[in-house]
Amino acid sequence: MNLETPDLGRSRQTDAALTTEYEDYDDTSGSYDNTRVPIGVPIVLDFLASTPTTLSEQTVLDAGCGTGSCLAELRGRIGTLHGRELNTGMQQVAKKRFADDPSVQIEQGSITELPFADETFDGIICNQVLHHLDSGKIDDGGTVDFPNVNKFFREAFRVLRPNGVLVINTSSHQQHRDGFWWAALIPEVIDRMVPRFPSIDRFEKIFQQTGFVGFETGVPVDEVLQGEQYLRPEGPLSAAWRAGDSSWSLATEEELAQAVNTVTAKLEDGSMAAFLKEREQLRAKIGQTTFVVARKP
Numbered sequence: 001m002n003l004e005t006p007d008l009g010r011s012r013q014t015d016a017a018l019t020t021e022y023e024d025y026d027d028t029s030g031s032y033d034n035t036r037v038p039i040g041v042p043i044v045l046d047f048l049a050s051t052p053t054t055l056s057e058q059t060v061l062d063a064g065c066g067t068g069s070c071l072a073e074l075r076g077r078i079g080t081l082h083g084r085e086l087n088t089g090m091q092q093v094a095k096k097r098f099a100d101d102p103s104v105q106i107e108q109g110s111i112t113e114l115p116f117a118d119e120t121f122d123g124i125i126c127n128q129v130l131h132h133l134d135s136g137k138i139d140d141g142g143t144v145d146f147p148n149v150n151k152f153f154r155e156a157f158r159v160l161r162p163n164g165v166l167v168i169n170t171s172s173h174q175q176h177r178d179g180f181w182w183a184a185l186i187p188e189v190i191d192r193m194v195p196r197f198p199s200i201d202r203f204e205k206i207f208q209q210t211g212f213v214g215f216e217t218g219v220p221v222d223e224v225l226q227g228e229q230y231l232r233p234e235g236p237l238s239a240a241w242r243a244g245d246s247s248w249s250l251a252t253e254e255e256l257a258q259a260v261n262t263v264t265a266k267l268e269d270g271s272m273a274a275f276l277k278e279r280e281q282l283r284a285k286i287g288q289t290t291f292v293v294a295r296k297p
Contacts, residue, residue: 032090035244037227038070038127040169040220040291045077047167047216047293048123055079058122061159063111063152064129068094071104079103082121086110112151119161126152127169128225128289132246136195144195146206153210160296166212168292172200176247179288181279182236185259186251193247203292212294221287231280233272236263 049055057079062071065083067090074081075098083098083106085091091108098104109115111126112133133148156166173194177183183190198206204215224230226244235241236259242248251259266272 031240032067032093032243033069035226035229035241036066036069037225038073039223039225039289040218041070041073043218043220043291044070044074044125044167047165047218047291048078051122051165051295052163053122059120060123060125061114061116061121063114063124063126063156064132065094065106066090066127066129068097068104068106070125070127072097075101075104081105083107084109084111084114112148112155114155114159116159118158120159121164122161123165123167124156124160125167125169126156128171130168130170130198131193131196134196136192136197138195146198146202149198150206150210153206153212157210157212157296162297163295165293165295166207168203169289170197170200170203170292171288172286172290173197175286175288175290178279178282179286180245180247181231181276181283182259183247184275184279185236185262186247186255189247189251189255192250200290200292207292207294211297213297215292215294217293218291219287220289220291221284224283224288231276233276234263234267236260 045055048058048060051058055078059080059082060074060078061082061084062068062074063084065071065085066087068083071081071083071094081104083094083104085094085106085108088108091106095106098106111129130146130149130152133152134144134146136144138144153166160166171179176190176194176197177187200217207215229235229241229244232241236248248256263272266275
């Protein structure tokens with residue numbers, strides 16, 4: 001059996017990897033869209049449509065817009081779109097994507113400080129971004145604080161118009177463990193990743209503490225973040241494929257080598273198909289992502 005030569009790439013499990021700076025998006029931005037797709041767009045549109053303003057007249061912010069792939073799906077359906085992205089590589093890809101479209105404005109900057117006037121937006125979306133804001137370290141009391149997530153929520157509340165919605169695409173802790181087939185290959189990495197994500201219950205509390213009302217959730221069970229690339233059995237052997245999910249960036253050299261060896265062995269002995277089937281049965285029940293949503297009174 002001919003196997004792809006494993007590409008271990010570069011492990012980023014350094015001191016920096018334990019803070020918010022653990023993924024080198026400057027390096028991966030050029031190929032990011034090959035292994036990552038926007039999901040849950042109908043859910044996003046339904047929540048935006050629940051506001052008093054018609055979609056064609058709305059002004060919507062994508063906070064942490066990455067390469068602009070979600071904005072591309074919303075373009076033509078929403079009146080005016082703004083994308084704000086901190087990483088230079090990602091921001092440049094998004095800016096180039098919409099260079100000839102005045103209805104989409106892309107700028108660089110943090111989402112914890114939004115340079116917009118009060119009550120600017122009808123809706124704000126934030127897709128798989130908030131785990132990059134806080135390190136997820138457990139304090140002496142055994143809890144995880146999310147100071148930067150709270151800052152973002154306060155800023156989002158400020159710049160939303162009354163009855164505007166904040167739509168967050170996140171992953172529950174169970175989805176992290178059982179919604180991605182390859183998570184079983186790197187369980188210690190997932191253990192380190194999970195605390196970076198507020199639980200769904202914690203999100204509800206943050207919404208309430210900030211002043212939002214009408215908390216709702218939605219799960220696009222049948223959609224996967226890596227699109228058609230997701231079920232590539234040899235995927236973990238490729239650094240470009242692994243770049244489709246930042247969890248891999250938390251892996252040590254030893255953990256990555258162990259995962260590669262496990263995949264190689266399963267491909268050689270023919271057990272990979274059964275492994276994927278078992279893992280996919282779990283994902284089919286819970287999905288990979290959860291949308292948590294509330295509105296400004």
